Amino acid sequence: MEDLSRLCVHTITTKPWSLEIAVEQYARAGIPGIAVWRDVLEGRSISAVRSLIANAGLQVVSLVRGGFFAAADAAARKRAVEDNLRMIAEAAELGAPLIVLVCGADPAQPLAESRKQILDAIREIAPVAADAGVKLAIEPLHPMYTDTKSAIPTIKSANDACVELGLDNVGVALDVYHIWWDPEVENEIRRCGEIGALFGFHVCDWRVPTRDFLLDRTIMGEGCIDVAGIRRMVDAAGYTGFIEVEIFSSELWATDQSKYLQRIVQAYLEKV
Amino acid sequence: MEDLSRLCVHTITTKPWSLEIAVEQYARAGIPGIAVWRDVLEGRSISAVRSLIANAGLQVVSLVRGGFFAAADAAARKRAVEDNLRMIAEAAELGAPLIVLVCGADPAQPLAESRKQILDAIREIAPVAADAGVKLAIEPLHPMYTDTKSAIPTIKSANDACVELGLDNVGVALDVYHIWWDPEVENEIRRCGEIGALFGFHVCDWRVPTRDFLLDRTIMGEGCIDVAGIRRMVDAAGYTGFIEVEIFSSELWATDQSKYLQRIVQAYLEKV
Numbered sequence: 001m002e003d004l005s006r007l008c009v010h011t012i013t014t015k016p017w018s019l020e021i022a023v024e025q026y027a028r029a030g031i032p033g034i035a036v037w038r039d040v041l042e043g044r045s046i047s048a049v050r051s052l053i054a055n056a057g058l059q060v061v062s063l064v065r066g067g068f069f070a071a072a073d074a075a076a077r078k079r080a081v082e083d084n085l086r087m088i089a090e091a092a093e094l095g096a097p098l099i100v101l102v103c104g105a106d107p108a109q110p111l112a113e114s115r116k117q118i119l120d121a122i123r124e125i126a127p128v129a130a131d132a133g134v135k136l137a138i139e140p141l142h143p144m145y146t147d148t149k150s151a152i153p154t155i156k157s158a159n160d161a162c163v164e165l166g167l168d169n170v171g172v173a174l175d176v177y178h179i180w181w182d183p184e185v186e187n188e189i190r191r192c193g194e195i196g197a198l199f200g201f202h203v204c205d206w207r208v209p210t211r212d213f214l215l216d217r218t219i220m221g222e223g224c225i226d227v228a229g230i231r232r233m234v235d236a237a238g239y240t241g242f243i244e245v246e247i248f249s250s251e252l253w254a255t256d257q258s259k260y261l262q263r264i265v266q267a268y269l270e271k272v
Numbered sequence: 273m274e275d276l277s278r279l280c281v282h283t284i285t286t287k288p289w290s291l292e293i294a295v296e297q298y299a300r301a302g303i304p305g306i307a308v309w310r311d312v313l314e315g316r317s318i319s320a321v322r323s324l325i326a327n328a329g330l331q332v333v334s335l336v337r338g339g340f341f342a343a344a345d346a347a348a349r350k351r352a353v354e355d356n357l358r359m360i361a362e363a364a365e366l367g368a369p370l371i372v373l374v375c376g377a378d379p380a381q382p383l384a385e386s387r388k389q390i391l392d393a394i395r396e397i398a399p400v401a402a403d404a405g406v407k408l409a410i411e412p413l414h415p416m417y418t419d420t421k422s423a424i425p426t427i428k429s430a431n432d433a434c435v436e437l438g439l440d441n442v443g444v445a446l447d448v449y450h451i452w453w454d455p456e457v458e459n460e461i462r463r464c465g466e467i468g469a470l471f472g473f474h475v476c477d478w479r480v481p482t483r484d485f486l487l488d489r490t491i492m493g494e495g496c497i498d499v500a501g502i503r504r505m506v507d508a509a510g511y512t513g514f515i516e517v518e519i520f521s522s523e524l525w526a527t528d529q530s531k532y533l534q535r536i537v538q539a540y541l542e543k544v
C-alpha cells in the first residue's frame with residue numbers, strides 16, 4: 001500500500017501490550033485504525049476506552065470476536081446468543097461499527113446442524129445489531145478449524161450464508177490466513193462484493209512450516225500467501241475499508257513489540 | 273459395513289510392522305485388500321512382494337504415493353516426472369491397478385502456477401500409466417497442506433482437474449480426512465461419480481483436538497468425521513471399490529499393533 005491511511009491493527013497482534021500502550025504506540029506509528037479484542041474491555045469502562053482511543057486520534061474499526069453459536073446443547077446456544085447481544089451493546093458503546101463473528105462448530109453434531117444453528121442465531125441477533133447501528137461480519141475460518149471453531153470454512157459458504165439470511169447488516173470478514181488456499185478465492189471475493197457483503201479484510205501470512213495450529217501466523221511477506229494479490233482482488237470487489245493486521249504468534253509476541261510494530265508497518269507498505 | 277469384503281488397509285497404518293508381518297496379520301484378520309506404501313518396496317524384489325501378497329490371499333489395491341509435481345525449479349519438476357514414471361513401472365510389476373497422487377505445491381510460487389505444473393506433469397505420465405494398465409488418482413489434500421503438499425485442496429478442484437485433463441485413467445481418490453469439512457462434499461462427490469472419476473476412497477477420523485499437523489489421525493468413529501455419512505455419499509455416487517484405511521498416528525503406532533488392527537476391523541464394521 002502506498003500509505004497508512006487504511007491500516008488497522010488488532011490489539012491481539014501486540015498482545016503483550018496493555019490497551020493504553022497499544023493505543024499510544026499505534027498512534028505514534030501513524031496507524032489510524034484499531035480493532036479491539038474483547039478481552040481488553042474486561043475490567044475497563046467502555047466509554048473510557050472509547051475516549052482513550054478517540055483522544056489518540058484512532059478510529060475503532062471492529063470489535064473482535066463474537067459468534068460461537070453452534071452447540072449440541074440448547075442451553076449453550078442460548079448463552080451464546082445472550083453473550084453476543086451483550087457484545088452488540090458493548091460495540092455500540094465503544095463506537096465499533098462492526099463485530100467479527102467466529103461462528104462456531106460442535107464436533108458432537110453434524111456440520112449441517114452447526115451451520116443451521118449459526119444462521120438461526122444470526123437471524124436472532126441481527127435486528128438488535130441493526131438497531132444499535134452495528135454490522136456483523138461472518139469470518140470464514142480455515143478448514144483446520146472446522147472441528148470446534150467454525151462450520152463456515154470457505155468464502156463461498158460465508159457468501160451463501162449472507163444470501164440465505166438476506167440481512168443488510170450481515171456480511172463477511174475475509175482474512176487471507178483463512179482463504180488463501182482456496183481455488184475459488186477470486187470468484188468468491190468478486191461475488192462477495194457483488195452481493196454487497198464485503199465488510200472487512202484481515203491480513204497476516206502463513207508461515208512455512210507452520211508449527212502450531214493457532215499461534216504461528218507471521219508478518220505479511222514472510223510466509224507463502226500472495227497477500228498483495230488477494231488485496232487487489234478485494235479492492236477490485238469494491239472494498240475501500242480498513243485493512244486489519246491480525247497476527248497471533250507466540251514467537252513474535254516474545255520479541256520487542258515496538259520493533260515488531262515497525263516491521264508490520266513496513267510490511268504493510270511493501271507487501272500488502 | 274456389513275462385512276469385510278471391501279476392506280483394505282494401508283501398510284503405513286501399521287507402520288511398525290514389516291511388510292511380511294503386515295501381510296500375515298491382515299490376512300489372519302480377514303482383510304482382503306492391501307495398499308502398499310512405496311517405502312516397503314525399498315530393498316525388496318517387487319515380484320517377490322507381489323507373490324508374498326498373492327500367496328496370503330490379499331489383493332493389491334493401490335501403490336501410495338506418487339505426485340509432488342509442483343516446483344519452481346524446472347529440474348526438480350523433471351526429477352518428479354521421472355520418479356513417477358519409475359513408480360508406474362513398479363505398480364505394473366506389483367500388480368497395483370492404481371497410484372495415489374499427492375500432487376505437490378511449492379510455497380515459492382503462486383498456487384495457480386503449482387496447479388498448472390501438476391496438470392502438465394499428469395498429462396505427461398498418464399499415457400505411460402495407461403499403457404501399463406495403471407490408473408492415477410488425484411487425492412485432494414486438506415487445506416492445511418496447501419503450502420507444501422498439494423495445490424489441489426478440494427474435491428471440486430480435483431474434479432475440475434480431471435475434467436480439464438479428460439483422460440480415462442486419471443481420477444480422484446477421496447480421503448474423509450481431507451474432505452469432511454467441505455460444505456460442497458455431497459455435491460462434489462456426486463459430480464465425481466458422474467464424471468466417472470471416483471477411483472478410490474480412504475477412511476480414518478479427525479481427532480478432537482488434533483495435536484499434530486501430520487501424525488494425529490485416529491480410528492473411524494473416534495473423531496468428529498461422519499465417516500458413514502460420507503461413505504454413503506460415495507456409494508450413492510456409484511463407487512463399489514475397496515474402502516482403504518489410512519491412519520498416520522504416532523500415538524497409535526506406539527500401541528500393540530495386533531490389538532490396534534482389531535480395533536480398526538471393529539470400527540470398519542460399526543462406524544463406516
